[in-house]
Amino acid sequence: MDLASHQFMSYFEPEQASHLCQIAVLESFAEETLVFEEGQAADFLYLVLEGEVEFSKRIDNNKYQTVAVAKTNDFFGELGVLDGEPRSARAVAARGSTLAKICREELIEALQFAKGSSVLQMFNLIIKNLRSTTDRYVNQLVHKQKMVLVGEMVSTIIHDFKSPFTGIKLASEMLKEMHPDEETQEWCELIQLQVQRMLGMAEEVLEFSRGSAVLNKKPIDLIQTLQKFEKLNRVYFDAAKVDVVVRVTEVIVEADENKILRVLQNLVGNAVEALGGRGGRVEIAVTQSEEWVEIKIYDNGPGIPEAIKEKLFEPFVTYGKRTGTGLGTAIAKSIVNAHQGEITYESEDQKGTTFYIKLPKIAR
Ligand SMILES: Nc1ncnc2c1ncn2[C@@H]1O[C@H](COP(=O)(O)OP(=O)(O)O)[C@@H](O)[C@H]1O
Ligand SMILES: [Mg+2]
Structure with a gap:
C-alpha cells in the first residue's frame, strides 16, 4: 500500500x-x-x-x-x-x-x-493492541504451566511403564532362543517390534516433558556413536526388514552424545515406521566441512504426508499412525537447535525422505 x-x-x-x-x-x-x-x-x-x-x-x-x-x-x-x-x-x-x-x-x-478526536481514535487502537498482546501472553503462560503439569504426570506414569516393557522384550528374546522354529521366531519378532515402538514412544514423551535440558557436550567420534546406534537397533531393523546402511569417516564433533542418539532414534525410527514393515532402505551418511558436520538420513519410503509438511517440527503433529505421539521430530529439532545446529528435510511423494542435520564441529 x-x-x-x-x-x-x-x-x-x-x-x-x-x-x-x-x-x-x-x-x-x-x-x-x-x-x-x-x-x-x-x-x-x-x-x-x-x-x-x-x-x-x-x-x-x-x-x-x-x-x-x-x-x-x-x-x-x-x-x-x-x-x-x-x-x-x-x-x-x-x-x-x-x-x-x-x-x-x-x-x-x-x-x-x-484533533482531539483523532488522537482519541488512535489511542483506542493502541489500547486494543495492548489488550490483545497481553491476552496472548497470558494464554501462552497458562498453556505452558499446564504443559509442565501434564509433563510431570506423564513422566511418572511412563517411568513405571518402562520396566514391564523391558521385561516383555527380554522374555520374547528368551523364547526366540529356546524355540528356533520359524513360526515362534516370527511371532517373537512381532512382539519385539511392537514393544520397541512402545519403548520409543515412552522415551519421546519423557524427553519432551523434561524440556530442553542442559547439554552435556564433549568431543564425540561419530563413527562410534553410529556403531552404538546400530547395535542398539539391530534386532529392531531386522524385524522390520529394513536395510540400514551407514556411511561415515572419522568425524569428531563437540556434542551431547545421548541427545544425538535420541535425534537418530527419532528420525530413523520414523523412517522405519514409514516403511511400514514392507521393508526398505535407510541410509545414514556423515559428511563434513571445516566448521560443520552434516548427518543425512535418507529413506525410500512414502514421503512426508502433504497435510503436515508445513508444521512437521511442531509438537503433537502426527499423521497416519494409530499410536504416534507427534513429538519425535519436535524433540529432534529442539536438540539440534540447542547445539546451535540446523535441521531441514526434503521429501518426495512415494520416492522418499531425507533429513539433513547440520552441527557446528566446535561447540559455540
Ligand atoms: N521419514 C518419514 N517418512 C514419511 N513420513 C514421516 C517420516 N518422518 C516423519 N513422518 C511423518 O511425520 C509425522 C510426525 O513425526 P513425529 O514428529 O516423529 O511424530 P510421530 O512419529 O509420533 O507421529 C509422522 O506421524 C509421519 O506421518
Ligand atoms: Mg516419530
Missing part, C-alpha cells in the same frame, strides 16, 4: 498527513532481518506498508517468545516513542517487508497539532 492511504494518516488533518508522508523514511527489510532489538532506544514509529513484523520477548538466554504480529496497515513502536522507554520487545520482519519510519520528534509535534 502507499503511505498516504495508511490508516495512521487518517488521524491527521490533510496538511499534517502530507507533511508526515514527506518526512517519513521508507525502508525495506528482508525476511528474518531485525527491525529493532529489545532494550534499544525507541526513536521511531513504524508503519507497515507491506509484509509482516513479529514481536518477541526474550524469555531465556537465547530463547524468544512471540507476543504479537503487525501486518500491512498496522503501526508499531509507538509505546516507546510516546513514553521514552527502551523497546520492550524485539521486532523481526517475518516476511520481506516495507516499513515507513517516522522519528520521535516529528511524531510528537504532529500529535500536538492533531
Whole structure:
C-alpha cells in the first residue's frame, strides 16, 4: 500500500498527513532481518506498508517468545516513542517487508497539532493492541504451566511403564532362543517390534516433558556413536526388514552424545515406521566441512504426508499412525537447535525422505 492511504494518516488533518508522508523514511527489510532489538532506544514509529513484523520477548538466554504480529496497515513502536522507554520487545520482519519510519520528534509535534478526536481514535487502537498482546501472553503462560503439569504426570506414569516393557522384550528374546522354529521366531519378532515402538514412544514423551535440558557436550567420534546406534537397533531393523546402511569417516564433533542418539532414534525410527514393515532402505551418511558436520538420513519410503509438511517440527503433529505421539521430530529439532545446529528435510511423494542435520564441529 502507499503511505498516504495508511490508516495512521487518517488521524491527521490533510496538511499534517502530507507533511508526515514527506518526512517519513521508507525502508525495506528482508525476511528474518531485525527491525529493532529489545532494550534499544525507541526513536521511531513504524508503519507497515507491506509484509509482516513479529514481536518477541526474550524469555531465556537465547530463547524468544512471540507476543504479537503487525501486518500491512498496522503501526508499531509507538509505546516507546510516546513514553521514552527502551523497546520492550524485539521486532523481526517475518516476511520481506516495507516499513515507513517516522522519528520521535516529528511524531510528537504532529500529535500536538492533531484533533482531539483523532488522537482519541488512535489511542483506542493502541489500547486494543495492548489488550490483545497481553491476552496472548497470558494464554501462552497458562498453556505452558499446564504443559509442565501434564509433563510431570506423564513422566511418572511412563517411568513405571518402562520396566514391564523391558521385561516383555527380554522374555520374547528368551523364547526366540529356546524355540528356533520359524513360526515362534516370527511371532517373537512381532512382539519385539511392537514393544520397541512402545519403548520409543515412552522415551519421546519423557524427553519432551523434561524440556530442553542442559547439554552435556564433549568431543564425540561419530563413527562410534553410529556403531552404538546400530547395535542398539539391530534386532529392531531386522524385524522390520529394513536395510540400514551407514556411511561415515572419522568425524569428531563437540556434542551431547545421548541427545544425538535420541535425534537418530527419532528420525530413523520414523523412517522405519514409514516403511511400514514392507521393508526398505535407510541410509545414514556423515559428511563434513571445516566448521560443520552434516548427518543425512535418507529413506525410500512414502514421503512426508502433504497435510503436515508445513508444521512437521511442531509438537503433537502426527499423521497416519494409530499410536504416534507427534513429538519425535519436535524433540529432534529442539536438540539440534540447542547445539546451535540446523535441521531441514526434503521429501518426495512415494520416492522418499531425507533429513539433513547440520552441527557446528566446535561447540559455540
Ligand atoms: N521419514 C518419514 N517418512 C514419511 N513420513 C514421516 C517420516 N518422518 C516423519 N513422518 C511423518 O511425520 C509425522 C510426525 O513425526 P513425529 O514428529 O516423529 O511424530 P510421530 O512419529 O509420533 O507421529 C509422522 O506421524 C509421519 O506421518
Ligand atoms: Mg516419530
